[in-house]
Amino acid sequence: MHSGGCYRSVDTPSRASLCSIETTDAYSPETPLFQLAKAIAEQIIAHAQQDDPNECCGLLAAEGDAIVAALPAPNAAASPYRYTIDSKELLRLFREIEWGDKPWRVAGNYHSHTHSEAYPSPTDVREAHLGPDATYLIISLRNPQQPEIRAFRINDDTHVITEEALHITDL
Template identity: 40%
Template sequence: MTSEFAQPTLRLTESQYATIIGNCYDGLPNEACGLLVGPLGGNAEPTGAVSEARPCRNVDASAVTYTVDPRDMLGAMRAAEARGDEIIGVWHSHTHTDAYPSPTDVRQAVDPAWLYVIVSLRDQAPVLRAYRIRGEGIAEVAVELDRG
C-alpha cells in the first residue's frame, strides 16, 4: 500500500550511487550494508538529500542477513553530528532476490523515519530501490540521481 509516508524522494549524487553499488559488489558473496547521512527537514523527517554514503561492515557476514557493525554505526553517528546531520537510512544488498524488503527486513526496520535502500544484484545490472517501512507497511519512495 502506498501512502503519505512514502516521502521524501531519495536524492543521490552519481558518486554516492557508485559508492553504494560498489560496496554491494565488494560484499559478495555476502550481503553488504552501509549508512546514509543527511539533513532533516523542519518536520524532523529526512529531506531526501544525502551528505554522505558510508559503507559499513556486515557483522553477520551472511548471504541472507545483515547487521551494521555497531562501531560503524557509532562512526556514522559522530560524522553526522559533526555535520549537523543525522543518519537518515541504511542500504543493503540482496544477492539473489528482488530489491524489495524481506520479512526479516520489515521486522528489523525499527526507525520509521529512515529510508531503507535495497540493491538487488540478482540480474546483470544492479537494481536500487528505496522504501519507508512502518510497522508492517512498506512504501516505495522515488530515487533521483543527481548528475550535477
C-alpha cells in the first residue's frame, strides 16, 4: 500500500513528484485544469495497489467544480488488462452520488493500468460513455515504487483524447 511516499502526477507539460507539490503555470489556457485533493489521490493509489495485479476502478464525485470523493467499485472483469463495473454496482454508485443526501454529481471515473503507462488504451476510449465533461483518471503501477496518475477527457463521439493538467492540492 502507498504509505506517504512519492508518486507522480502530470502538471503539464512536465511531470512533477508529489513529494514537493508546487503550483505551476506551465499549462496553456486551452488545457483543462483538474484539481484533486492529495488525500483522494492517495486513496485511489492505495486502491490500485490493493487490487494489483488486477486493474482497480471506481467513480469520482464532485460538488460544484471540486472532486469530493472517490468511490471504489469491484472490478467485475477481475483482470490485469481491463476493468468492468457491474451494472448493478454502477447503478448503486450513481444513486449514491446523484440521488444521495449530498449535492454531488458524477464527475468521471478512475482505473489503474498495472503494466502500462497512465494513458487511455483503445478499450478505454471505446468504453468512455460518461459525457463530454467527464474526467478519466488513470493510475499506472508500471513502476510500483512510483505510481503515476494522469487525468484525461475523452470525447464519446470522436474519441479524441485531451489530457488535463492535473494539480494535486493539500486540501
